[in-house]
Amino acid sequence: MRAEQLPLDLARRPALGRADFVVTQANATALALIEAPRWPGGRLALTGPPACGKTHLVHVWAAATDAVVVQAADLTRYDIATLAGATRVAVEDVPGIAGQRGAEAALFHLYNRLSSMGGQLLVTGGDAPARWGIALPDLASRLSAMTVATIQAPDDALLGALLEKQLNDQKLSADLSTLVYLVNRMPRTAEAARDIAVELNRLSYARRRAVSRDMAREALARVGVSP
Incomplete structure (x- = not known):
C-alpha cells in the first residue's frame, strides 16, 4: 500500500476565534x-450553506458571551433545566432533529425556559427555519418567528479567504498564484474550499512536499473538478 493510500485522519482543529473570521459582503x-x-x-437563527462559517460565528458569540454550545442531536442527553441555567445557549444543526420527537421536545423546553429567564438562544441550520421540517407545531412556529442572520454564498473575496483559512487550519500554505488558480476553477461553495484543503493536506502529507500548482490540479480532480 502506498503512503497516499493510508487511511489516516489528517484533519486539524479549526481556528474559531474572532480574529480568524474573515469578513466580506457575504457575511458582514x-x-x-x-x-x-x-x-x-x-432569539436568533443563523443560516447559510455548508462550511460557510456558521460554526465559526457560533463560537465567536460563545466566547464573547460565555455561552454554551451544543449539537441539536445531543439535546436528549442533557438536563434541560441545567442547560438553560447557562442563560446563553447555542444549538447547532437544528434541521438534523426534524421528526425526532424527543429532541424536538427538548429544544422546545429549552426555548421556553430561556424565554422565561430572559436568556438568549442561538440556533443554526442551512435554510430559513420555516424549511427545517420540524414536526412539533409549537416549536416550528417559534423557530419560524425568530430573527434570521444569513451567511450568503461566498463571493470571490470570501471564497479565497475561506480556502486560505482551511489551508491554515490544516497547517498548510499556498502562494498567491496557486490560490488564484484554485479559486478560478473550484466550485463556488465553502464546502468545496474545505474539501480541497483536506485533499491538499493528504497529498502534502503523503509526498512530504509543500503545496504546489500540480498538487492543486490533482486536488481539484480528486473533488470532481476538471482542472
Missing part, C-alpha cells in the same frame, strides 16, 4: 447580528 450582516448586544426576544 450576519456577523453584525451575532455581535449585537440584544436580539429581538433574545
Whole structure:
C-alpha cells in the first residue's frame, strides 16, 4: 500500500476565534447580528450553506458571551433545566432533529425556559427555519418567528479567504498564484474550499512536499473538478 493510500485522519482543529473570521459582503450582516448586544426576544437563527462559517460565528458569540454550545442531536442527553441555567445557549444543526420527537421536545423546553429567564438562544441550520421540517407545531412556529442572520454564498473575496483559512487550519500554505488558480476553477461553495484543503493536506502529507500548482490540479480532480 502506498503512503497516499493510508487511511489516516489528517484533519486539524479549526481556528474559531474572532480574529480568524474573515469578513466580506457575504457575511458582514450576519456577523453584525451575532455581535449585537440584544436580539429581538433574545432569539436568533443563523443560516447559510455548508462550511460557510456558521460554526465559526457560533463560537465567536460563545466566547464573547460565555455561552454554551451544543449539537441539536445531543439535546436528549442533557438536563434541560441545567442547560438553560447557562442563560446563553447555542444549538447547532437544528434541521438534523426534524421528526425526532424527543429532541424536538427538548429544544422546545429549552426555548421556553430561556424565554422565561430572559436568556438568549442561538440556533443554526442551512435554510430559513420555516424549511427545517420540524414536526412539533409549537416549536416550528417559534423557530419560524425568530430573527434570521444569513451567511450568503461566498463571493470571490470570501471564497479565497475561506480556502486560505482551511489551508491554515490544516497547517498548510499556498502562494498567491496557486490560490488564484484554485479559486478560478473550484466550485463556488465553502464546502468545496474545505474539501480541497483536506485533499491538499493528504497529498502534502503523503509526498512530504509543500503545496504546489500540480498538487492543486490533482486536488481539484480528486473533488470532481476538471482542472
